[in-house]
Amino acid sequence: xxxxxxxxxxxxxxxxxxxxxxxxxxxxxxxxxxxxxxxxxxxxxxxxxxxxxxxxxxxxxxxxxxxxxxxxxxxxxxxxxxxxxxxxxxxxxxxxxxxxxxxxxxxxxxxxxxxxxxxxxxxxxxxxxxxxxxxxxxxxxxxxxxxxxxxxxxxxxxxxxxxxxxxxxxxxxxxxxxxxxxxxxxxxxxxxxxxxxxxxx
Numbered sequence: 502x503x504x505x506x507x508x509x510x511x512x513x514x515x516x517x518x519x520x521x522x523x524x525x526x527x528x529x530x531x532x533x534x535x536x537x538x539x540x541x542x543x544x545x546x547x548x549x550x551x552x553x554x555x556x557x558x559x560x561x562x563x564x565x566x567x568x569x570x571x572x573x574x575x576x577x578x579x580x581x582x583x584x585x586x587x588x589x590x591x592x593x594x595x596x597x598x599x600x601x602x603x604x605x606x607x608x609x610x611x612x613x614x615x616x617x618x619x620x621x622x623x624x625x626x627x628x629x630x631x632x633x634x635x636x637x638x639x640x641x642x643x644x645x646x647x648x649x650x651x652x653x654x655x656x657x658x659x660x661x662x663x664x665x666x667x668x669x670x671x672x673x674x675x676x677x678x679x680x681x682x683x684x685x686x687x688x689x690x691x692x693x694x695x696x697x698x699x700x701x702x
Contacts, residue, residue, distance in 0.1 A: 525625040525645040525652045526614050528562040532643075532654070533612035533629065535562075536600060540607035548697045551601045552594075559597050564646060564653035565589060571655070572666055572673045576680065584682050591689045595696075602696040609634045623647065624655065 535558035539551050546554075559565070569592050570577050577585065615628040625645050630638040644656035657665040676685040 523651060525618060525647075526627045528645065528652055528654055529614060529627045529629060529643050532558060532562045533614070535559075536604050537607070537610070537612065539601055540604045540610065543605045543607060548601060552597050552697075555601055556593070556597050559600070560593065562654055563596065564648065564655050565593055565596070567646065567653070567655055568592070568666055572670050573677065573685075574670075574674060576677060580682055587686060588682060591686055591693070594693050595689045598693045598696040602699070602701050613638075625652070626658070 535555055539555050542551055542554065566589060569589050572592075573588070577588070580588070611632050613630050613632055615630070617628065619626045619628075621644065623646070625647075627643045627645060629641050629643065631641065632638050640660050642658035643654050644658065645652040646655045656667075659665060673685055676688055
């Protein structure tokens with residue numbers, strides 16, 4: 502598939518903000534489609550190109566401001582609007598880079614959204630699995646929060662139970678122990694650089 506065709510395909514996925522009166526699984530389906538498109542593009546496009554293509558998908562399907570606030574805690578409200586915007590921007594880059602780096606090849610994988618959801622407070626958990634051509638399916642569950650008439654992803658559960666954001670929350674808050682946001686910003690930028698260079702550890 503050519504880069505132009507991939508760009509056109511992802512352009513169709515882009516305006517997810519228009520999703521309204523849809524089930525919680527709708528953003529997850531769009532995200533899964535975006536991941537597969539990025540995987541298919543891995544052999545013919547650069548990391549930067551794939552990140553550019555995938556950014557609108559992440560911004561449309563995740564409630565990034567809520568995730569950043571939850572990860573940093575009440576201290577986030579004390580930062581200036583410029584610092585808040587910088588934190589949101591670098592966190593978005595890190596989220597995109599994590600997906601692009603970890604889904605960097607395509608060998609016939611597909612995603613399945615399981616029909617049963619479960620409620621956690623006001624949120625819904627949508628269960629998915631990535632079916633590989635060989636080996637066991639990989640479980641990825643998504644916690645979604647209702648935003649107006651639609652839904653946004655607010656957490657990812659690895660193997661159905663391990664919260665991605667809970668794991669990173671302690672790291673974020675340790676870097677913010679002094680109150681200065683710069684160590685966290687620098688750490689996230691460094692991680693984006695490492696992911697772009699092919700390091701996923």
